[in-house]
Amino acid sequence: MSDEAIRQAPRPAQPSPTAFAWLGKLRALLLLRESPVAMIGAGLIVFWVLVAIFAPWIAPYNPNANDYTALVHTTPSLAHWLGTDNQGRDILSRIIWGARTVLTVGPIAVAAAYLVGCTLGLMAGYYRGWVDAVLMRVTDIILSFPIIILYIIIITTYGPSALNIILSVTFTAAPQVIRIVRGITLELRERDYIAAAKMRGEPPWYIMLVEILPNARGPLIVDACLRMGYTTIAIGVLGFLGLGLPPPDPDWGGMVKDTYAYIQIWPHMAMFPGAAIVSLVVGFNLLADGLREISARD
Amino acid sequence: MRRFFIKRLFYLLLTLFAVSFLVFVTMEFTPGQAARKILGPFATQNQVDILTEQMGLNRPLVVRYVEWVGKVASGDLGYSILYKAPVSEVLGDRLRNTAFLAALAFAFIVPLSIILGVAAGMREASKLDRTISIASIVTTSIPEFVSGVFLVSLFVIMLKVLPGVSTLSTGGGWSIASQMVLPVMVAVLYDLGYVVRMVRASMVDVMTRPYVRTAVLKGMEFRAVVMKHALRNAMIAPFTVILLQINYLVTGLVVVEALFAYPGFGQMVLAAGLNQDVSLVEAGALVAVCVNVATQIAGDLVYMMLNPQIRIG
Numbered sequence: 318m319s320d321e322a323i324r325q326a327p328r329p330a331q332p333s334p335t336a337f338a339w340l341g342k343l344r345a346l347l348l349l350r351e352s353p354v355a356m357i358g359a360g361l362i363v364f365w366v367l368v369a370i371f372a373p374w375i376a377p378y379n380p381n382a383n384d385y386t387a388l389v390h391t392t393p394s395l396a397h398w399l400g401t402d403n404q405g406r407d408i409l410s411r412i413i414w415g416a417r418t419v420l421t422v423g424p425i426a427v428a429a430a431y432l433v434g435c436t437l438g439l440m441a442g443y444y445r446g447w448v449d450a451v452l453m454r455v456t457d458i459i460l461s462f463p464i465i466i467l468y469i470i471i472i473t474t475y476g477p478s479a480l481n482i483i484l485s486v487t488f489t490a491a492p493q494v495i496r497i498v499r500g501i502t503l504e505l506r507e508r509d510y511i512a513a514a515k516m517r518g519e520p521p522w523y524i525m526l527v528e529i530l531p532n533a534r535g536p537l538i539v540d541a542c543l544r545m546g547y548t549t550i551a552i553g554v555l556g557f558l559g560l561g562l563p564p565p566d567p568d569w570g571g572m573v574k575d576t577y578a579y580i581q582i583w584p585h586m587a588m589f590p591g592a593a594i595v596s597l598v599v600g601f602n603l604l605a606d607g608l609r610e611i612s613a614r615d
Numbered sequence: 616m617r618r619f620f621i622k623r624l625f626y627l628l629l630t631l632f633a634v635s636f637l638v639f640v641t642m643e644f645t646p647g648q649a650a651r652k653i654l655g656p657f658a659t660q661n662q663v664d665i666l667t668e669q670m671g672l673n674r675p676l677v678v679r680y681v682e683w684v685g686k687v688a689s690g691d692l693g694y695s696i697l698y699k700a701p702v703s704e705v706l707g708d709r710l711r712n713t714a715f716l717a718a719l720a721f722a723f724i725v726p727l728s729i730i731l732g733v734a735a736g737m738r739e740a741s742k743l744d745r746t747i748s749i750a751s752i753v754t755t756s757i758p759e760f761v762s763g764v765f766l767v768s769l770f771v772i773m774l775k776v777l778p779g780v781s782t783l784s785t786g787g788g789w790s791i792a793s794q795m796v797l798p799v800m801v802a803v804l805y806d807l808g809y810v811v812r813m814v815r816a817s818m819v820d821v822m823t824r825p826y827v828r829t830a831v832l833k834g835m836e837f838r839a840v841v842m843k844h845a846l847r848n849a850m851i852a853p854f855t856v857i858l859l860q861i862n863y864l865v866t867g868l869v870v871v872e873a874l875f876a877y878p879g880f881g882q883m884v885l886a887a888g889l890n891q892d893v894s895l896v897e898a899g900a901l902v903a904v905c906v907n908v909a910t911q912i913a914g915d916l917v918y919m920m921l922n923p924q925i926r927i928g
Contacts, residue, residue, distance in 0.1 A: 354749070457626070458633045461911075463866035463903045466884055470896060473888035474641050550758045554870055557760040558885060573760055577874075581779070584768040591761035598756040606752055 348611055355607020361600030369416040378407035380414040381565045391583050399589045402572065403579050408586065411567035412593050418568045419597065422479055423548045426486035427541060433487065434494025435537075439525040441495065442502025449499070456492035464489045465554070472560040479562055482555060486548055497540055501533040535612050542605035546598045553594045569594045619915075627908045631901060632684075638900045639680050642893045643672075683897070693894030697887055702898045705883065710902065712783065713872070713879035717864035719795060720802040725857060728807055732814025733849065737841050739819045748815065751808035759805045763874040766797055781875040798875050802868060806860055813853040821849040851921045855914040862910050866903040 349355045368375065377398075378384070387401040394400070399408040441449040459467075471485040505511065506529065514524050555561045556570020557577075564571065569590045576586035654662055672679070686693065692702035735747035771779040778787060781794035821827065822845055830840045869881030876882075880899065887895035 454629075458630050461630050461904050461907045462634055462900070463862065463907065465867055465869050465881070466900060466903050469869070469885055469888040470638060470641055470900070473891070546756060550756075553758050554760065557758075557870065558873060559889075570758075570760070573764060577760075577764065580764065580767055581772060584764070584772055587764040588768065591758075591764045595757050595761055598758070599753055602752045602756050603749075606748075 349607070351614070352607035352611050354603050355611065358600045358603030358605070358607055361596055362604060365416050365597050365600070366420060368413055369420045372413050372417050376407075376410040376413040378410040380410045380567045381406065392585060400583075400585050402576050402586050403583070404575075408572075408589050411572060412569070412590055415567040415569045415572065415590065415593070416597075418479075418562060418566065419549055419552055419594075422482055422552055422562075423545055426483040427490065427544050427548055429483060429487040430490035430494050430544070431537075431541065433491040435498050435530065437491075438495040438498025439502055439529060442499040443506055443521065443525050443529070445503075452495060452499075456495050459489070459492045464551075468551070468555060468560065469558070472555065477555075477560050477563055482552060482561070486551055490544060490548070494540070494544075497536065498533065501536060502529055505529050505532055539605050539609045539612070542601050542608060546601035546605070549594065549598050549601065620912075623908070623912050623915075627905070630904055630908065634900055634904050635684070635687075635897060636680060638897055639683070639893075640676065642891065642896060643676060643679070687901075692898045695887070695892055695895045697890045697892040697895060702894050705895065706880075706898055706902065709878060709880045709883045712877065713865060713868060713881065716795065716798055716802070716868060716871070716877065716879060717861065719799045720806070720864055721861065723799065723803045724807055724810060724860060727803070728810035728814055728857070729850070731807075732811045732853070733818050733841070733846060735811070736815040736818025736849070737822060737845065739822065744815070747811065751811045751815075753808075754804055755808035755812075757805065759801050759870040760874055762804050763797070763801050763871070766800060767874075770797065779875070781877045783878060794875075798871050798877055801874065802864065802871050806863060810853070810857060810860060813856040814849070817852040818845065818849040820852075821845045824848075851918070854921060855918050858910055858914040858917065862907050865906045 349359055383405045384397075384401060384407070385405045387397060387405045387407075391401045391403075391405075397407050397409065399412070402408055402411070437452055441452040467489055468485050471488070472481055475481050502525075511524060511528055514528050519528075552561065552568070553570035553573075556568045556572075557574045559571075559574060561571045561574075562568045564575075572590035573587045576583070580587055654666060683693070690703075692706070694700075695702050695705050698705045731747050731751070735744040738744060767779050770777040777796055778789040778794055779797075780787075781798050783791060783794065785791065827840060827844055830844050831837070866881065868879060869885055871877065872879040872882040873885065880902070884896060884899040884903075886892075887899060
């Protein structure tokens with residue numbers, strides 16, 4: 318986290334005139350227009366979210382239905398726009414339904430990491446002392462472990478399932494969130510408005526959740542965007558290594574894995590789901606970059 | 616300085632204990648599995664029980680952990696059920712292969728990232744900067760297995776100039792050099808963007824410093840300002856980041872190795888995990904943590920040497 322982003326963030330949260338609070342939110346959305354990069358990123362994300370929501374209506378076929386007659390011509394055709402995979406399943410339908418998988422598992426995992434990370438990070442930064450020392454040592458230990466090897470150990474032992482993917486992503490991402498939140502908290506806790514809140518006799522939980530957390534939101538939003546990108550890649554990698562969701566439900570990384578063996582004959586089968594992953598990750602990363610630029614500007 | 620080393624070594628030991636214990640507890644969640652793996656699916660439960668007892672797997676977890684620590688301390692990493700060979704033998708081979716791949720990738724990442732990062736950062740918001748920045752965001756957004764698919768389609772299937780597998784045996788008619796091209800390319804492509812962005816950010820920061828402005832205002836040629844004044848100072852901050860890439864390259868190459876069937880360390884850990892080969896997973900985890908901590912210590916040391924303002928006590 319750059320120092321600059323931290324310096325930008327802390328502005329006392331202004332109690333907005335409640336009746337028109339949503340107007341302020343709308344204006345924050347309009348800020349996106351200032352950065353074309355952020356707009357492209359947001360556009361890609363919105364596209365995939367809409368695809369995921371309307372999957373049952375826009376997918377032309379059942380994603381798990383085998384059309385064995387299509388195996389004669391697996392390449393893209395009028396009947397199957399993106400062709401069929403090695404089991405005669407429509408690739409377009411599987412990509413559309415796969416968007417649902419990645420856009421449920423990913424956000425849940427990131428939200429869980431943030432829930433744990435914000436709670437512990439705020440406590441470490443606010444109380445300092447032994448709480449901080451213990452938490453920092455624990456995060457050190459987890460962070461010194463290569464993430465992908467940790468995934469392999471957790472998932473090969475407890476079996477591949479959506480819950481285990483979420484748990485392992487949370488376990489590896491939470492320490493990083495703890496670090497970031499702690500860093501910002503250490504800086505914010507010295508502000509005058511925190512001293513004022515203490516003087517008023519506010520309890521620590523109030524100071525942490527109402528005074529500190531909202532003022533740390535700038536860098537945290539950017540980080541959450543980046544983290545969604547990483548998590549999308551992580552889910553794809555797990556799928557590719559055969560540690561993703563159990564078949565037959567479509568998951569983009571798993572689709573690449575299933576068809577990679579046939580790449581010599583039918584390269585399109587692995588290319589389309591791969592391109593889908595890239596477009597979503599690019600969306601998250603461009604949005605994060607644009608947001609960072611906007612927040613650095615004003 | 617001595618205190619720094621002693622402290623770091625102490626933390627390294629602590630981390631090794633914590634990590635190995637965690638792996639032990641996780642992997643041994645169901646102790647019967649190791650015997651079942653050896654005997655195969657058709658052995659009776661009775662046979663599995665007997666082997667479990669012979670291997671001493673029915674004793675309490677803590678007893679087995681302490682015994683394992685004692686063995687490791689005396690240099691015995693155990694026996695791999697998967698490869699049917701001592702762990703140290705399997706590990707040595709695999710590590711050598713991965714180190715070879717990592718070194719090649721590193722040799723490309725370092726100069727490329729410095730050139731691109733400096734070119735982008737020396738004139739912030741210029742056309743060149745925008746192009747390099749966006750390109751680096753896009754390349755880091757491409758997971759290794761996706762760029763692998765596309766590069767294999769291009770070079771192996773369409774152009775037929777490179778092999779699709781890199782097993783490091785020359786039996787298929789492809790030289791070792793040609794087998795290394797695609798794995799290195801995939802690793803570099805994924806990792807490069809991140810380092811470029813770090814170098815760029817540092818360069819942008821340095822270019823706004825007063826001494827750079829002074830140099831420009833006194834009429835110095837822009838090229839000389841960049842080479843003489845900015846470059847050296849801009850290299851301090853990203854140096855640690857560059858060193859930490861060793862970490863990714865040694866332990867994070869699982870996907871690249873899986874893509875090209877490269878006989879490396881990451882693929883070994885994956886296979887060991889899938890086959891519940893506890894000794895091998897443990898050894899892999901220990902190596903990974905050691906590499907990680909060693910690069911961190913090296914990073915801190917280099918940082919201290921480059922920047923005399925920083926002292927670590």
